[in-house]
Amino acid sequence: MDNLKDKTTEKWIKIGIFANIALAIVKGWAGLVSNSSAMIADAMNSTSDIVSSVFIFVSLKIAKKPPDKKHPYGHYKVEVIASMVIGLMLGMLAYQVVSTGIRIILRGNYSTPGSTALYVAVLSIIVKEVLYRFTYKAGLESNSPATIANAKDHRSDVLATSATFLGILGARMGYPILDPLASIIISGFIAKMAFEILMEATGQIMDESADENKIKEIEEIAEGVKGVVNAYDIRMRRSGSVYLIDMDIVVPSYYTIKEAHDVCELVREKIFEDIDNTKEVIVHIDPS
Template identity: 35%
Template sequence: MNLKRGEKVAKYSTYINLFLTVVKGAVGYISGSISLIADAMHSFSDVFSSLAVYLGLKISQRKPNQRFPYGYYKVETFVSFVVSVLILVAGIEIMYESIKSIINPHTLKYPTIGIVIALLSAIICYILAIYKEKIGKKIGSQALINDGKHSLIDTFSSLIVFIGILSSFFGYEWIEGLAGIIISILIFHMGIELCKADILALLDAGIDPKIINKIKNIAEKVDGVRGAHAIRLRRCGPYIFGEMHLELDPEKTIKDAHKIILKVKDKVKDEIKSVDILTIQTEAFEKNYKIVAVPLKNGEVSGHLGKASHFAIAKIVDNKITKIEMKENPGAKVEKKKGIKAAKFLKSENIDILAIKNPSKNLEFLLPECKIVKAEGSSLEEIIKNAVKAKS
C-alpha cells in the first residue's frame, strides 16, 4: 500500500485549510459576518486535523523494531479516532452557532463578497473531501477517509454560511440557523459512527465475516489443504493481521507443510492486498470416512483414467460402504489431455483412494494426495473394500 501518497495528500490538505482560514477570517472581519469568522475558526481546527493525519501516516510507515515488533500501524488508527472526535466537536460547534444566529440575527456590511467566499470555500472543501476519501480507500487509510468526511462537513458548514449570508441579504436571517441545526445533527450522527468504528479497531475487534470466508475459500483451494479454520483477523491501521489453522494430510512432511503455508500466504496476500501478517499453524486432517474411486468402462474396471466412461465413487465409514455413486468422466469427452481432465475431476471429489487396473507413476504425479492401488476383486463392492485394506 502506498501510504506515502496518503501522506502527501494530507500535507497539501493542511496547506489548503490554512489558506481557507486566512481568506475566510479576513473577509468575515471586513464584511462583519460572524458566521464566516466562525467558519474560519472551524477551518483552523481542520489544519490540525489534516496535520494529525499527515503525522500519523508518516509515523505508521516506520519499520518494526524491538519495542514495536508489529510496526507503528496503530498510530494511523489512533489519529483516525482523533479526527472522528473533531467531527463530533464540529457538529456541536455548528449547532451552537446556529442556535445563536436564530436568537441574535444580524445584518452584514458587505454581503456580496461574503457570499462569493462562502460558495468558493464550499466548492474547494467538496473537491478536497472527494479526493481524500478516494485516496484513503485506495491505500486503505481510515484516517484519511475520516479526514475526507471532515472536509465534507466543512462543505456543509460553508454552505450554511452561504445560505445565511444570502438569506440575510433578503431579510430572512433565521434560515441560516435552521439549516445549521439540521446539518449539525447529521454531522453528529456521522461522528458517532466513525468513533465507534475506530474504537472497535483499537480494541482489535473482529473483521467483516465476508473477509474471513474469502480467506478460508482461498486457502482450501490450494493443493494439499483439506480444511481451514480458527481464522482470526484484526485491523491495524490500513493493514490486516491474522492467524489461521490449516488441516493437512497426515502423510505430509514438515517440508511439504512449509511449502503449502507459503503458497497459502502468497495466494491470500495476492487477492487481499490489505493483509500484511498472516500466521499459519498446521495440523493433521482427520476424518472418519474414506472416498474411493474406481474407473469403469463397459461395466469393467478401466486401466486408464482418460478412457473410463464413468467413475464409481464410494464412501466408506468404519470399513463399511455407505454409498456408491456413478458419475460421468469429463475426461472421456475431450480430445486431448483426457487423463489430466479426469484427475482434476477426482480432485474435486476429494477422493482418498483410486483403485485402477493398471497403476502407474504417472497417476502418482496427477493425484499426489491420493493412495493409488491395483483394483482386485470379482465385484465392485469387493474391489472397493480391498482398496481400503491395500497398501499403496
C-alpha cells in the first residue's frame, strides 16, 4: 500500500474507533433508560467493535513493518489474523445475544421500550452506513482484508440496528415480544458476518489461489512480452494486502542465458506494473 492509501485507511479505522466508543455509550444509556433488551444487545455489539477496530489498527501498523530474518516474506498476514479474531469475536457475540433474547422470551418478562431507543437506533444506522461506505472503499483501494472485514462489521451493525429499530417499534405498538425477538434476529446477522469473515481469512491462511480471471490476466500479460512462447503453471496467492506470484514461461531454445533472463525481467516488470498490490513475482524459465 502506498502512503496515501495507508493514511486514508488508518483515518477511517480511527474514525470508526471513536464512533464506536460514542455509540456504545449512547446505546447502553438508551437501552437502560428505555428498558430495551434489543438496544442493550446492540450496545454490546458496539463495545466489541471498539476492541476489534483497535486490533485492526494495530495489525495495519505491524503489516507495514519491513521483512526481517524471522519474517523474510514480510508481516502482511497479520491482517489475516486480525480478520480471524474479528470473526471469532463476532461469533461469540452472536451466541451471547441470542442466548439473552431466548432467555427473556422463555421467562416472559417483556417490557415496552421508551422512545429514546428509537431515536438512538436511527442515529446509529446513519453513522454506521457512512462508516461502512468509506471504510469499504478504503479497504478495496488498499486491498486490505482487515479493513474490509472492519467495513463488513459496520454493515452488519446497520442491519442489526435496523432489526433493533423494528423490534422496539413493534414493542411500542403493543407487541413487546418483538423486542427480544429483534435481539435474536441481530444475532443471526452477526453470526452470518462472522462466518463470511472467517471463511475468507481461512482461505488466505491456507494459501487459497486467486480467482481464475486474475490468473488469466497474468497469463495474457506474460504472453504479451516479446520472447515468451507461452506462460503456464501460474500460481497466485494473497498474503494480507499483497499478492505473491509464481509462474513458468517458455522461451525459444536458442536464446542465450542473458536473453532469457532479460525476458524474465520484462515479464516481472509488466506484472508489477499491471497487477496492483503485487509484492513478489518468481518466474521459472523453460526452453521451447
